[in-house]
Amino acid sequence: MSLHALKILERRRETAPESDKAVFCLRLACTEPYEPGDWLMVQPVNPQRTVGDVLEALGLTGAERVTLRRHGEVPVFEALREHLEITQLDPAMLNRLQRKEGIGDWPDRQAMVDYAWHRDLLDFLCDYPDARALSLKLIDYLSPLAPRYYSIASACCAHPGEVHILFKHVVHMVCGREHPGAATTLLRESPVGSFVQGRIQANKGFKLPQQGEVPIVMIGAGVGLAPFIGFMQARLREGAVGENWLFFGETHEKSTFLCREQLTGWVAQGALQLATAFSRDQAEKIYVQHRVLEHADDVRRLFAEGAYFYLCGDKRGMAPAVLDALTQCLGEDKMAQLKAENRLQTDIY
Ligand SMILES: Cc1cc2nc3c(=O)[nH]c(=O)nc-3n(C[C@H](O)[C@H](O)[C@H](O)COP(=O)(O)OP(=O)(O)OC[C@H]3O[C@@H](n4cnc5c(N)ncnc54)[C@H](O)[C@@H]3O)c2cc1C
Incomplete structure (x- = not known):
């Protein structure tokens, strides 16, 4: 399906400036219809500085031409900037390079997966100088630049012509070098009024109950809050009378309470029961699963009343712990x- 140019209408920082987490709410113009729980797919463009560093490591100017299956013949700069993955390492690419070029010393696929974790193409070129000597030939091994998924943080009925997302800027230090994420750097740095490429992707497995009187229990941490903002907007617009419960977790109440005004406003209206867990505001770590356990009687009552339970966010740490608590x-x-x-x-990743 084709992508659309989506105009950036507003980017609002949701975390305090002093927080090392940079989470933003992004409002984009969008005429495609969507339902709460759907995703926005964003086609990234690689950070220009990362592209420059890769070209330098390969001894290329950027003007050399390469042929890509989907895009035909293009300058290598364009290929690296717009069409190929360079901020992530694909274990399948490592496998192909080891088999065909004899580069790498991984005993099995798991070793490739472990090496690829949180490394990018530059780390690989640094660790395996033989790959640099491949120069233009290396381009043939790179994977196509994949779209990134974002849970939609708005309801169409509440914001006609717009789609909102909550994104965390991914930039982490590995081996003393910053590794900026492709999509989130684009979303953070593109000026308001400019366009990004994207489209709606339906998520049929994450949907509100048909009947508004059915209670819902939403559990999420960090940007896992996103779809629940859309759920609440839709429920309020539609006059749904069922109870709305939200268990929300982050690190610090003062600096990382995402969408605080909206959430506390709904609590003040009596529309939302909110239980927060700020893990680092006290000596012992408190997470959403602990709040779920504290509300065990409510959880049992809501289950008996036919509630739908939703879980969104971190797949590795939070999701298994919350499922265990439930x-x-x-x-x-x-x-x-x-x-x-x-x-x-669940909408976990
Ligand atoms: C179904 C689904 C829903 C999602 N919903 C959201 C959402 O609502 N909001 C949101 O912010 N993200 C969401 N994500 C994650 C999002 O799709 C991207 O993976 C994320 O934003 C990083 O993209 P990037 O292009 O900036 O980084 P990349 O260029 O993909 O990654 C750069 C480097 O950072 C590492 N990395 C990637 N993600 C993280 C991370 N979270 N923490 C630390 N290191 C990381 C990679 O391993 C890589 O080494 C969702 C993912 C899925 C699959």
Whole structure:
């Protein structure tokens, strides 16, 4: 499906300037219809400085021409900037290079996956100088630049002609060098009024109940809050009378309470029951799963009243811990019932 040019209408920082986490709410113009729970796919462009460093490592000027399967013949600068992955390392690419060029010393696929984790093409070129000697030939091994997914943080009915997302700027230090993420650097640095390429992607597995009187329980940490903003906007617009519960986790109440005004406003209206967990505001770490356990009686009551449970955010740490907490509250049989009735829905990554 084709991409559309989406105009950036506003970018609002959601974390305090002193926080090392930079999370933004981005408002984009969008005429494509969507439902709460859907995703926005954003086609990234690689950071210019990373492209420059890769060209230098390969001894190229950028004007050399390469042929790409989907784009035909283009200058290598364009290929690296717009069409090929360079901020992530694809283990499949490492495999091909090892097999065909004898570059690399990984005993098996898992070793390639482990090496690729949080490394980019420049790390690889630094660690394996033989790959640099491939110069233009290396381009043939790179994977196509994939779109990135963002959970939509708005409801069409509340914001006609717009789509909102919450994104965390990914930039981490590895081996003393900053590794900026492709899409989130683009989303952070593109001026308001400029355009990014993207499109709506339906997520049929993450949907509000048809009946507004059914309660919902939303559990998420960090940018995992995003779809629940859309859920709340839709429920309020549609006059849904069912209870809305949100368990939201972040690190510090003062600096990382995302969408604070909106959430506390809904609490003040009596529209939302909010339980927050700010993990680093006290000596012992408190996460959303701890808040779920503290509200075990409510969880059991809401289950009995037919509530839908939603989980969004970190797949590795948060999701298993929250599922475990829900299982402690409800027991295995009721968890199985939730899944069978499609009342436990996840958007985890
Ligand atoms: C279904 C789905 C929904 C998503 N929803 C959201 C959302 O609502 N908001 C949001 O901000 N993101 C969301 N993501 C993540 C998003 O799609 C991107 O993966 C993320 O923004 C990084 O993209 P990037 O191009 O900036 O970084 P990349 O260029 O892809 O990555 C650069 C480097 O950073 C590492 N990296 C990637 N992500 C992280 C991370 N989170 N923390 C630390 N290092 C990382 C990579 O391993 C790589 O080494 C979602 C992902 C999926 C699959």
